Amino acid sequence: MKFLQLAAIIIISLATTQIHAQENKADLTKLVSYMEGAYSSLAQSEADTNFLHITLDMKQIWLENENGAWLYVEQTAAWTPGKPYRQRIYHLQQLDDTTFTSSIMSMPNPKNYIGGHLNTEIFNQITPDSLTALEGCALTLIYKDEVFEGSTEEGACKNSWGAASYATSIVEISPELLYSWDQGWNDEKEQVWGATSGGYKFVKNDTKKK
Numbered sequence: 001m002k003f004l005q006l007a008a009i010i011i012i013s014l015a016t017t018q019i020h021a022q023e024n025k026a027d028l029t030k031l032v033s034y035m036e037g038a039y040s041s042l043a044q045s046e047a048d049t050n051f052l053h054i055t056l057d058m059k060q061i062w063l064e065n066e067n068g069a070w071l072y073v074e075q076t077a078a079w080t081p082g083k084p085y086r087q088r089i090y091h092l093q094q095l096d097d098t099t100f101t102s103s104i105m106s107m108p109n110p111k112n113y114i115g116g117h118l119n120t121e122i123f124n125q126i127t128p129d130s131l132t133a134l135e136g137c138a139l140t141l142i143y144k145d146e147v148f149e150g151s152t153e154e155g156a157c158k159n160s161w162g163a164a165s166y167a168t169s170i171v172e173i174s175p176e177l178l179y180s181w182d183q184g185w186n187d188e189k190e191q192v193w194g195a196t197s198g199g200y201k202f203v204k205n206d207t208k209k210k
């Protein structure tokens with residue numbers, strides 16, 4: 001009887017381990033589904049005046065391109081709609097069942113693509129080889145417990161905005177929330193721009209998610 005009980009415990013344990021392993025696997029489709037959408041930091045800005053009301057839009061483009069996945073990203077201060085202060089294309093690639101990279105790309109003549117998340121056909125005017133990767137600024141993302149977490153390598157992402165010499169980024173991506181903490185640092189490792197108490201919390205707005 002004890003042998004049968006022990007065997008049952010082992011079988012249940014192995015099954016639980018296998019289920020947990022499956023739950024902690026992801027693919028590019030899942031990562032894109034988490035990231036794609038329209039976001040806002042309104043709730044955070046109302047709760048803490050140290051944070052501004054920023055909108056964030058991300059939409060997959062170049063669906064037929066098989067080299068990973070591509071997302072157009074647009075960040076805008078809520079009080080200046082239609083005038084984004086940051087436009088990028090993220091190139092997502094999968095390394096294994098739990099590890100992904102997000103390379104940050106700039107595009108030529110970004111003003112030509114304002115609002116591109118609402119009309120992705122506009123990106124047929126350019127191709128991936130016309131983009132410029134921001135060297136050292138790629139994020140490595142690890143999937144665990146339904147969340148993608150990652151960061152840049154410290155000191156690798158060169159940045160000359162203000163008095164900075166490099167920038168760092170930390171992100172956490174869940175189905176309805178994107179946490180992003182960008183900071184600029186000088187050569188003495190003193191922070192010179194970006195939030196100091198934590199990152200921005202962008203909540204996905206389902207009414208805009210098309």
